[in-house]
Amino acid sequence: MKPALLCMLGFSLLSSVLHGRAEASPPQPVLSVSPSWLNPGASVTLSCEGLEHQPAGWRFFWYKAVPDPSKWNQKPFYSYELLPGSTNGTEQNFIIDGPTHTAGFVCRAGRGEQLIYTDYSEPKLIWSADPHPAASLSVNPDRVQHFRSESVSLSCEGNSAKWRVMRFMETELSNCSYWGNLTGTTCTINPNRFNSGVYWCESKSGEFSNAVNITVQE
Known part of the structure; x- marks a missing residue:
């Protein structure tokens, strides 16, 4: 059998296998x-x-x-x-x-x-809207509307030594390591990845800070 024909048959078989796996994947609600x-x-x-x-x-x-x-x-x-x-x-x-x-x-x-x-x-x-959350998230500069070009940092204060800063957008849930740099309990946001969303802090023991809904403009 010619090499070209073997390649075509191999590609067809691989496509069928991958297609079958895709069809067998469970749905995600x-x-x-x-x-x-x-x-x-x-x-x-x-x-x-x-x-x-x-x-x-x-x-x-x-x-x-x-x-x-x-x-x-x-x-x-x-x-x-x-x-x-x-x-x-x-x-x-x-x-x-x-x-x-x-x-x-x-x-x-x-x-x-x-x-x-x-x-x-x-x-x-x-x-x-708990007025006494386990931790406090502070935004610097202290406002909820920002421009993408400016430097913004988020700091977590509470009784835990280990916090992570989280962001929730309509189709994405991520932490500071994806869009900023974490130093201690402060996340400095990368301006190129600064987007509108809800920001908050979490501890390893499952505690949550207040949440801040931040709007970012070009």
């Missing part, structure tokens, strides 16, 4: 939270979406996203703890009554007797 900024004592509704074009019969499982020291500078940044009340799966919506602290959540779904699971959703955060 999308978690929505309402409200994402809440007053202490208010209830939060979680909704696990994105499976409308999948076969029916899904049960939904809900998890708290807990800062994981072993994943301090790599994605995913959290380990997941199953929430009480969802051990056997629930409907597509799940209500949490009266959370008082900032927290992150994820969902996934399972179906069938052997519980074939989807992937986990990306984490979504709910920010509490």
Whole structure:
């Protein structure tokens, strides 16, 4: 058989294998939270979406996203703890009554007797208006609207010796190592990677600071 024909057959076989793997990949649901900024004592509704074009019969499982020291500078940044009340799966919506602290959540779904699971959703955060958070995030210069060209630093103050500065944008959750330089508990933002989003601090013991919604203009 000619080498060119062998190459074509090999490429066709590789494409088929990769295509089969892509088809076999589990779907990834999308978690929505309402409200994402809440007053202490208010209830939060979680909704696990994105499976409308999948076969029916899904049960939904809900998890708290807990800062994981072993994943301090790599994605995913959290380990997941199953929430009480969802051990056997629930409907597509799940209500949490009266959370008082900032927290992150994820969902996934399972179906069938052997519980074939989807992937986990990306984490979504709910920010509490707790007037006494475990830590304080300060912004220098001290304002919520900034220009991309200026130098901005974020500092974490609290009773933990180890903090990381986090940012949540509409489609991205990341920490300072992706868009700035961390010195001690202060993150100096790289102007080329300075974007609008919600910024906050987390400790390895799972404590959260207040959150600041920063708008960046060109």
